[in-house]
Amino acid sequence: MNELKHGSPVVEKTAHLLEAVADAKTGISLADLVDRLGVPRSTVYRILNSLAAHGLVARVNGGASYELGPKFIELARRISPGADKAMLVEAAKPILTAAADRILESFKLATPEGGEMMTIFAAPSPGDYSIFIKVGGRSRKHVGAAGKLALAYSDYSEIEAYCAAGLEAKTPYTITNPDALKEALVEIRRNGYAEDNQESNLGLRAFSAPVFDSESRLVASISVPFIGEATPDRARAIKREVLDSAAMLTRAINGVHPISK
Structure with a gap:
């Protein structure tokens, strides 16, 4: 040295x-x-x-x-806006790691980046089989659960502008009709979570739930992707863990859910 x-x-x-x-x-x-x-x-x-x-x-x-x-x-937050993501990751690590251990599924944390979602952290499943999640990976917002969730909590003008830019298909199940997408977004906001039914990759499904900041803005989404059909009990268990983890992370960053205001 x-x-x-x-x-x-x-x-x-x-x-x-x-x-x-x-x-x-x-x-x-x-x-x-x-x-x-x-x-x-x-x-x-x-x-x-x-x-x-x-x-x-x-x-x-x-x-x-x-x-x-x-x-x-x-x-770092004092000199770089991107440090907010680092703080989000640090808060999410113990929450998502514990959740992955409980249900033996991989968890993903993604944040909105313009018209895309970017994965900033992944907690792999400790089970024998695990879906690989690439940190730094990006996808268009209308493709998959996390992105649709971000759109659902966006302003109407943002949704209109996004749809006007075109909705390309990733799989035959991707929603490419603007009216159909807007209907889906209303349902997502009503339910408080989103699903991916082979819209991003064939055979892949997912549940995703929102994470909010102190001003009730969606700053991230937590998702669990899984392959194939899950039994009703298994699907409920995955969805519950996703919702609970998102709520825990929202509290950890002093966030406020819109319905709590």
Whole structure:
């Protein structure tokens, strides 16, 4: 580890440590930090304790590995609007991971990006078989449950403008008629959730529920995609977990559901 000639050795070590923590996507242990940085264990330990006290690092699920702490998200929000997504992901991680463990299905968190939905987090199923969800993946809003949900909570003028741009088909089941889509959106808002019936991919179905901010604006959707027909009991269980998870995340970010106002 090279240190800046006229810099502070402690600050240099701290900066390199933070870079190592940030590079470790699933957390990094004290021993691994010592090996990677070539710094005495006692020094790394003291730096970690100081950073943790300021919220700049945190233990992963209270364990022995470290990840960047919540203070970084707070600081990032002051310079980048995109940091709101990071805060949303951090709040969603424990909620969606626990839900995935309960029902052995993969969960997806997506946010509106213009006329598209972008996946910003996925909690994979711990079961033997799991649908792979690509973080960073995008899809048009009229294609699938998450996007239709975002449209359903949009202003009428936004819906009109979206439909006017054209509704291309992804599968034979994609809704491509503007009037049919608008009817579906009314039903979605009435129900408080959306379904994908092979509209995005053949054989794939999904339930999706909305996440709202403090001004009752939809900021994200939580979805569970699954393959094939589910039994009525299984479908109800998936839908319940999706709705409950979305409600929990809304509360976690101090959001307010429109019907609660």
